[in-house]
Amino acid sequence: MNTSGSSRPAAKSLNARGKLLLVWAATVLVLLGMVTAAVVRTGPAPRTDFLASLQSQWEGQPEAAPAPAASVPRAAVDVDTEIKRILAENPGYRVGVVLADTHGGEPRSYGDGTEFVAASTAKIITAAAYYHLVETGEKSLDVPLGSYDAAFQVKAMVNASSNDAWLLLMEDIGYPKLIEYAASIGISYDPEQNLLTPAEMAEVLKQLSSGKLMNAEHTQELLGYMQQTNNERLIPAAVGPDITVQHKYGELEGYVHDAALLSSGERSYALAIYTWGEDGESEERLAVIHQLTDVVARALRE
Template sequence: MLQSPPPSALSLPTAVPSTTEATPAAVVDPALDSKINGIIDAYPEYQIGVALLDVSTGAESGKAHEYGVEEPFEAASTAKVLAAEAYYHLVETGAASLDEPLGAYPASFQLQAMIQQSDNDSWSLIMDAIGYQELSDYAGSLGVQYDPETNTLTPADMAHILGRLYSGSLLSAADTTQLLSTMQNTNDETLIPAAVPAGVTVYHKYGELDGELHDAAILDKAGTAYALVVYTKGEDLGSVPERTNIIHQVTQVVADALFQGT
């Protein structure tokens, strides 16, 4: 597990979600479907699940486009976004505080460390403060089945978790901006963020554990935004370089199809 860094080691980026009027979102068409499926089919030795959800104009409640494995994966650290949403919800309902001590630091520090540094000690403290049943119940209120003991999510569920956050329908504007800001300039920008073209903003949370290598992101350009989740599973982490390349390929075809001309 990562140990909590001192408070001075963490700094929030200043970027915030776009407030410009969204341009019409590009259509996820059969050509893009074919390209994503082609990438997945080229690597039968891995389990690969991809979800793509338009979140530009309140469409986050719609059905995600799903490719490859649609069943739950062990979500690894991508589920930390759900825990952060649940804790901020408790703060907004008066059941918790960002200033209350969790471990050696206040809750606000632990939330930032959990997302930006992927600190597992912070994650444990946050989940304990929420309560496992309460976290599961909160996920259920979003239409998501989640058991903290098994930590499993489908790619589509993760896309909806991101989409609801980005839409502002879960948290106050200030808390939404705060949480999204921690999902930038993280301690690992080598997956989805490394494959997007200039001008596309990325808010993401990666996950890496045993055979799991995942990234879950919001891609945003000029108000056009999509949730993109790529979950991959291999026998072990020895295949990380190849699966990193798979995540890059999926990201590139999605960005080329959906953000050209925006």
């Protein structure tokens, strides 16, 4: 019997069934893959928060900040124009203003440049004169003067504007010597009349700042007394903490003055503002002094 002929159809049938099985197996695998993928996509959140934290960090990132706008250059302060405008807007007051760069150059004067009753601003001249006599050996800060010593009286005269201390120091110096000292620094001053121009007061401050009036120790001592005085409502009230103010104010029968050194970095101005009016230290008068000071302070920051 020829067996080879009967086996070939069987092989063909087996091959067909095998192919069918392979097709079904492939189909099942595909279906299982789809189900598995669906389960993975819709399954419970993973136990770890790492991915969630990354997502939250990404979502929490701020949008890129826009490029900063180009800074606008600060306009230069036109000191002359602004001060003249302020004076013109306040014709009810007699005002004299002098601004001097302590490092040199001609001072700039505005308004009334004639003499005013100097009130207590002239106490700086008395203080400088007393320190001068101490340095020449004619006086001492340690000697009794009134109920205290001379050093106490100088501080009280400048920092607290004590008139009693002023009288004691002027009498101890002697009026003739005080007049002589003022003339030696280029100032025409008679303590019995107590008259000064704003320019003369600015000149005193300029010389004080440059160390021309006394030695370094006494200069720093006097400048220290001119800070945080018992009246900071005038020039000091119109400048920011970036500017150092050393000043001496004066008030007497309608006269309200302030004279100050304003310093920022390496720059320093002497500013004298003398005013007269019928209202004393009113809010309106203070506003005028503050406006004038603000112009100078802005110029100092340039």
